[in-house]
Amino acid sequence: MKLSADLIAFQARIGHEFSRPDLLVRALTHGSISSPTRSDNQRLEFLGDRVLGLVMATALLDEDKTATEGQLAPRFNALVRKEACADVARQIDLGAVLKLGRSEMKSGGRRKQALLGDAMEAVIAAVYKDAGFEAARDVILRLWGDRIHKVEADARDAKTALQEWAQARRQTPPSYVEIARSGPDHAPVFTIAARLQDGTEEQATAGSKRQAEQMAAKTLLDRLEQNQ
CATH class of the missing domain: 1.10.1520.10 (Ribonuclease III domain)
Known part of the structure; x- marks a missing residue:
C-alpha cells in the first residue's frame, strides 16, 4: 500500500x-x-x-x-x-x-x-x-x-483543590456559572466561570462543561497561588 x-x-x-x-x-x-x-x-x-x-x-x-x-x-x-x-x-x-x-x-x-x-x-x-x-x-x-x-x-483535581483553598479561608465553596454556549447541539462549546465568594473569577472554554469547569478552576487556582 x-x-x-x-x-x-x-x-x-x-x-x-x-x-x-x-x-x-x-x-x-x-x-x-x-x-x-x-x-x-x-x-x-x-x-x-x-x-x-x-x-x-x-x-x-x-x-x-x-x-x-x-x-x-x-x-x-x-x-x-x-x-x-x-x-x-x-x-x-x-x-x-x-x-x-x-x-x-x-x-x-x-x-x-x-x-x-x-x-x-x-x-x-x-x-x-x-x-x-x-x-x-x-x-x-x-x-x-x-x-x-x-x-x-x-x-491535581483543580475543582477539589480550589474548594480546599476556599474552605481553608472560611469561604463558601466556589460556584461554576455557564457564561456562554455556542456551536451546534451535537458539538456544543461551553464557557464557564469559576467564581469565589468575593467575586474573584476566571473563565475557560471547552467542548464539555466538566472540562471547562476544571480549566477555569485551574486558571483561578494558579492565579490565587501566584498572588500569595
Whole structure:
C-alpha cells in the first residue's frame, strides 16, 4: 500500500515510518466510514490504551523512585486520560488525517476530543504492531514529552483543590456559572466561570462543561497561588 502525501507527512510528525502502511490507515479510520472491506480503529484503540498505560506506568516509576502508589495513581490518570491523548493528537494535527464518514465530518469530528483521543491510542497500537514495544515507547515518550515531568501539577483535581483553598479561608465553596454556549447541539462549546465568594473569577472554554469547569478552576487556582 502506498501512502498519500498527507499520511507521509503525518508519519514524520509522529517520528515513525511504517513498514506496514495499512496499520496506519486502519488506526485513522473511524467507525463512521468503516465497511466489510475497511476495518475501523476500535480494536487498535483497545490495544493502544494498554500499551500507553504500560509505558506511562514505567516512566512514572523511573521519574520518581520514592513515590507511593497513592501519589502515582493520579499522575498516571492525568497522562493516559482521553483529554491528554486528545491534546497530543492536536499537537500532531491528527484530526487533519482522520478518515471520517460524511456525518462526522459535518458535525466537526476532526475536532472532537473523544475521536482524537481514540485515534491517538489507535496510532500507538499501530506503531506497536508495526515495529514492537520499543518503537511504540519511543513514540509515546517523544510525543508526551515534558508532560511526564510536569504531571504533578496536572494530576491535581483543580475543582477539589480550589474548594480546599476556599474552605481553608472560611469561604463558601466556589460556584461554576455557564457564561456562554455556542456551536451546534451535537458539538456544543461551553464557557464557564469559576467564581469565589468575593467575586474573584476566571473563565475557560471547552467542548464539555466538566472540562471547562476544571480549566477555569485551574486558571483561578494558579492565579490565587501566584498572588500569595
